[in-house]
Amino acid sequence: xxxxxxxxxxxxxRRSGLIQNExxxxxxxxxxxNHCRTRYVSPVxxxxxxxxxxxxxxxxxxxxxYAQQPATNVPKxxxxxxxxxxxxxxMESAYAAIGDKIYIIAGYGxxxxxxKNSVEVYDxxxxxxxxxxxxxxxxxxxxxxxxxxxxxxVGGFLDNKVPSSKFFVYDPSQDKWLEGKDMPTARAALTAQxxxxxxxxxxxxxxxxxxxxxxxxxxxxxxxxxxxMPTPRQHLASAVVDGKxxxxxxRPTGKSSNLNNNEAxxxxxxxxxxxxxxxxxxxxxxxxxxxxxxxVFGGEAPDKTFNNNEMYNPQTNKWAEEPPMPTARHGLAAxxxxxxxxxxxxxxxxxxxFANVNEVYHVQSIG
Numbered sequence: 001x002x003x004x005x006x007x008x009x010x011x012x013x014r015r016s017g018l019i020q021n022e023x024x025x026x027x028x029x030x031x032x033x034n035h036c037r038t039r040y041v042s043p044v045x046x047x048x049x050x051x052x053x054x055x056x057x058x059x060x061x062x063x064x065x066y067a068q069q070p071a072t073n074v075p076k077x078x079x080x081x082x083x084x085x086x087x088x089x090x091m092e093s094a095y096a097a098i099g100d101k102i103y104i105i106a107g108y109g110x111x112x113x114x115x116k117n118s119v120e121v122y123d124x125x126x127x128x129x130x131x132x133x134x135x136x137x138x139x140x141x142x143x144x145x146x147x148x149x150x151x152x153x154v155g156g157f158l159d160n161k162v163p164s165s166k167f168f169v170y171d172p173s174q175d176k177w178l179e180g181k182d183m184p185t186a187r188a189a190l191t192a193q194x195x196x197x198x199x200x201x202x203x204x205x206x207x208x209x210x211x212x213x214x215x216x217x218x219x220x221x222x223x224x225x226x227x228x229m230p231t232p233r234q235h236l237a238s239a240v241v242d243g244k245x246x247x248x249x250x251r252p253t254g255k256s257s258n259l260n261n262n263e264a265x266x267x268x269x270x271x272x273x274x275x276x277x278x279x280x281x282x283x284x285x286x287x288x289x290x291x292x293x294x295x296v297f298g299g300e301a302p303d304k305t306f307n308n309n310e311m312y313n314p315q316t317n318k319w320a321e322e323p324p325m326p327t328a329r330h331g332l333a334a335x336x337x338x339x340x341x342x343x344x345x346x347x348x349x350x351x352x353x354f355a356n357v358n359e360v361y362h363v364q365s366i367g
Contacts, residue, residue: 079323081360083342084127086120089354091347094144095286095333096151098172100125102335102342103132103151106139110354115140115159119170122344122358124337133175135168143192145199147218149173152180154201157188163206164188167216184223185212189234193245195267200226202247202265205234209252213265227270231261237287239294241314243268246275248296248312251283255302255350258283262312276317280308284330288341290363295322297343300330300350309361327357339363 086104093107093116102122109116117139119132135153142156142164151170158164165186169178183201190204199216203209209232215224229247236250245265251257260278265271282299285306289295293313299306307328311320325343332346341361347353 079362080326081362082326083358083360084129085358086122086345086356087129088118088120089356090116090345091331091352091354092140093333093345094139094142094153094156095335095344096144096146097335097337098146098149098151100337102333102344103144103170104333104344105144105151105153106135106142106156107345108140108331108352108354114352115157122342124340124342132170132172133177136177136179137164137166139164141188143190143201145192145194147194147197147199152192152194152199152216154183154192154199155187155190155204181216181221181223183216184214184225185210187212191236191238191247193238193240195240195243195245198267200245200265200267202229202238202245203233203236203250209233227265227272229265230263230272230274231259233259233261235283235285237285237296239287239289241289241292241294244314246294246312246314248287248294249278249282249285249299255283255300258299258301264314276312276319278312279310279319279321280306282306282308286332286334286343288334288336290336290339290341295334295341295361297325297334298329298332298346300347302350304328305330305348305350323361325361326359327355329355329357
């Protein structure tokens with residue numbers, strides 16, 4: 001009986017200068033094995049070669065033929081895309097959303113006075129920008145949150161880097177800013193969120209890092225001191241999930257002191273809990289929530305800016321790395337709409353720099 005030695009056949013092919021794809025392609029092209037049999041090998045060796053290729057090849061003859069055809073009707077998978085840029089390049093702006101619109105409020109600007117009071121409005125439905133009434137004062141490093149279709153704006157640096165205790169309320173139906181009762185502690189580079197109708201202003205700096213936690217009740221028009229954040233810090237980010245406020249990252253002083261702390265505040269118990277630290281130590285960051293998960297973007301170090309996109313799941317107390325931003329930056333805005341996160345503006349290099357980019361991260365639905 002004829003015994004097939006595949007290794008012998010392979011050596012024969014190499015000596016003949018014939019490669020597998022060429023062998024198969026020519027046979028399939030001519031729609032007959034006669035060409036291959038008469039030109040390259042004797043009948044017995046040809047049959048042996050053919051059997052060997054079928055056995056040893058990771059593809060059948062038919063699969064090899066289709067593998068050479070270009071793929072069609074394969075959907076392109078992408079996580080990021082670019083939307084219309086803000087007409088004004090800014091960094092360290094406050095930001096908030098009402099309905100389908102995102103408000104980029106005050107901040108450092110590239111032209112004229114670096115400290116701005118302008119408000120740019122991005123319409124996520126029409127991919128277009130417009131202007132709203134400016135803030136009554138120039139501000140940077142302020143914080144904003146939305147409640148009952150109004151924007152609450154607290155703190156920030158006034159001109160000449162003076163920490164502010166100012167509190168403003170913007171009503172988009174009238175396109176007007178009203179000044180409210182001052183926050184007890186003047187500070188900038190803080191974070192703010194609304195939980196169950198109460199505004200919380202947390203952390204920041206007033207020439208020193210703060211762990212201050214002050215709450216404003218719109219129903220009584222009063223500020224109340226709450227349990228301080230365990231770690232004093234500025235340039236942090238925050239988000240709210242299931243009635244708890246998560247304070248993430250930031251730094252106590254300069255860019256070389258970046259932190260990855262993740263501390264949760266429960267307003268019901270007026271207490272804090274230390275949770276799993278963010279994988280990357282970062283300050284000058286932005287955060288938002290989709291499907292109960294917190295996404296944290298950007299940041300800066302002494303020698304670079306970050307394009308990191310890290311996701312925290314409060315249910316599992318675990319972090320995951322997500323596709324990074326196309327443009328690394330700090331002092332940026334991040335706002336979620338549906339399954340999209342709009343990451344706008346910021347500084348592309350450490351310290352004061354300006355960008356007007358508007359990059360959209362598409363969060364894939366699970367299930």
